[in-house]
Amino acid sequence: MSTEPTPTTTSYAILGLLAVRRWSTYELARQMDRSLGRIWPRAQSKIYEEPKKLVRLGLAEAARETVGRRTRTVYGITPAGRRALGAWLRTPGSGPVMESEQLLQVFFADCGTRAGTLATLRAARAWAEERNADNLAAVEAYRAGTGPFPERTAQTMLVGGFLTEYYRLVASWADWAAGIAERWPEDPRAAEAPPAELDRIERRARWPERFGSP
Template sequence: MARGADELSTTSYALLGMLAIRSWTTYELAKHMDRSLGRLWPRARSNLFNEPKRLVARGLATATEELVGRRPRTVYTITPAGRRALRRWLGTPGEGPVMEFEQGLKVFFADQGSKQTALAAVRSIRAWAERRNAENVAVARSYLAGQGPFPERAAVLTLMGRFMVDFVDMVAAWADWAATVIEGWPDDLRLAEPEWSVWEETARRELREPADQGAAISRSG
């Protein structure tokens, strides 16, 4: 008897979503992690080889053994129960973004180190943004050339693609600003003067509901 969708994690649902698109081997899933699921839910990578088996045990996916030449492989396919569980999860609110940012932690504690290490952390963040931007450009060009792996999903991929592009641009712009600020600090970072204009600008912001902000963006666009 399958235990169904009780106590499934977000990682479970993320992999169910991938299985809803098509059947995969774990090797194939791993190949698509960096350009798709891994950007939004990197925890899925660490559970990639165990999570499909959990879905099978709950009756939400099936596992089929195949031979490719002499090499065996396991192909995972979503079941009707898995699709129902995925649809139920899609209808729930979910949690907002959670930052997991090791380079940012190094900036947060920069006053415990040196000016050089602070600048190195910010430059590392800038380099990350450049790499991500190159990946975003490559994905966009592949879809425009009709070579994207999932053209039938282009509409929804455009939504999160725009989010990732805007996010990377924001990180790059912040890193440029932060490097300029740190370069003006003394060698002893504990003696650095705050950028009070940042606090003042933030304090002057009008408090608005997220929906109002979205409407303002739509009007300005």
């Protein structure tokens, strides 16, 4: 017995884009990668299937249009889709899910070498710098009035602020961790945790009770 598909978080991400304008599946995949890929990365195959599911649910509608000599299918949000999107937005979502191969490698650094750990930390900082370069370019574009969908700058700014702090965090952490790992013996199994750094982590981890905000 077949069951009706149910909306997922990716479904609502697509609905949010359809609330901005009508898109073809190719355009949706590009827009997801450009605007949402850093906060909700998904395989392109998922993006191509999602609009069809939304149509079956009555949350989106499909229409054929001609561009030059080509005919393509574009998708738009329906009134039911806007109601479903609004209901989802009124329900607080789950928090971030951490996934980092570099952090995983640092966690198991005692099975490797000091040099290998330092290389991983340098790569982490380079990753943050590279991502932030694109982030900065986006900010400059909006400041210049050339960013996409300028009427949504207020909303885009909030996410951009998070990404800015996140990239700064990764770079700062990589510098801090590298400074400690540089003092490790070549065999990380013999490394010791500096008590002063453990105290620092504990103090910073108590920010909710000390300040009520970061």
